[in-house]
Amino acid sequence: MANDLPFINPTAGRSKAKVALAARPIDLAGKVLGLLDNTKEQADIILETVADALRERHGVARVVMRRKEAWSKPATDELMDEMAREVQVAVAALGG
């Protein structure tokens, strides 16, 4: 588009790579659930409550809970890789 305009598109030439979303499971029965605590106050309480509900109502088999180093920083690659390996569904705490 930029070439047809008499001026420069300041966002031109950017990578438009799309990352495919992981396949969504149809149900949670027998699945391993990952919970990512972002370290904000009481995130762990909320996540554990969510886990209990998903276990009771949807048959989640096992829960893996992990904690980020700091809520304002991204999770480390190691942590993300571990979650990707171990769980089929993940819930991340956001905000506080």
Next chain:
Amino acid sequence: MGETALAVAVDEFEFFLEQEWSDGLPVVTPTEERVQRMLQGTRRDPQEVIGRIPPAMETATVRDAAIHALMAGCKPEYLPVVLGGIKLMLREELNLNAVQGTMGSAAPLMIVNGPYASKIGLHGGRGCFGPGFRANASIGRAIRLMLLNLGGGITELGSSTVFSSPLRYTACLAENMEQSPWESLAVSRGYSPDDNVITCAMVDPPKFCFDDASREPEPLLTGIADSMSTIGSLNVLVPRCPMVVVMGPLHATICAKAGMSRVDVHRRLSEMAGRKVRELKTGGVWRPERAQKINVDMNDEEHFVPGIKDPRDLQLVVAGGIGPISAVCHGWGGGSLVVHGTYDV
């Protein structure tokens, strides 16, 4: 409408606003000729990569910085400050990614010291936070446009800010070295007076402290320190939090005449700013989990919790015009450290 037809029919000022390539105000239309002129402001290769701007992580080159500097209204000689500023803001400890996304409103305030700032007319005197000074206005705006267009820090997209702030249009100033009784902020850190230095802190807009009564430092600094630790601000109850205190030259001179150096005032403000536990418990952002994170026993009513927990978090500068006013800019409490460094001219 075909693209060629669009090119013919378009009003470029409207087009940039419709595309959301702007901060809501018209921009200087970037044409190739104008960008080439802007690039005269640096010897650096236009294709040189400065870094990737979070959260969208688009790559910014020298040419991209020039395009945005142009759009913001910069002169070519401002470009080195824009390039130095955006590079500094990508340092991990500033945590730009989190500030772009936060519910808070902090903006990267640039405090520019050294001879080049004076040469290009960066203003640190009367009215330095406000309109009317092209270098201040356009350098800060160039940074913001990059944070929007390349970083995606757009409200409701990459940013969950509740209020945002006027400092998110532009936030760049110099110190008032003509009327400051002290060495510059950069020199106080060990830089040479000949170094061109940018300091950047993530802060909210200034809260002004009026004091035309104090003739001695102690009551004057008491008033300023109170603004530095108001109940409801996060700094008292988080481990680290940046803060910028801008003393007007009159207030700074009261301290200097009483024999206080910049270091003395910095130390005294750090000692005074804070709250006792019993005050913190009355309201605001107090909660037990926060007290725990900073190892404060909330039953120890008389325990004093400092607003400045590490001296490196407080930036004391002298700017503004002559008058009985200083300014306090509270910083972002989510984990952002102040960054500083020289830039090439």
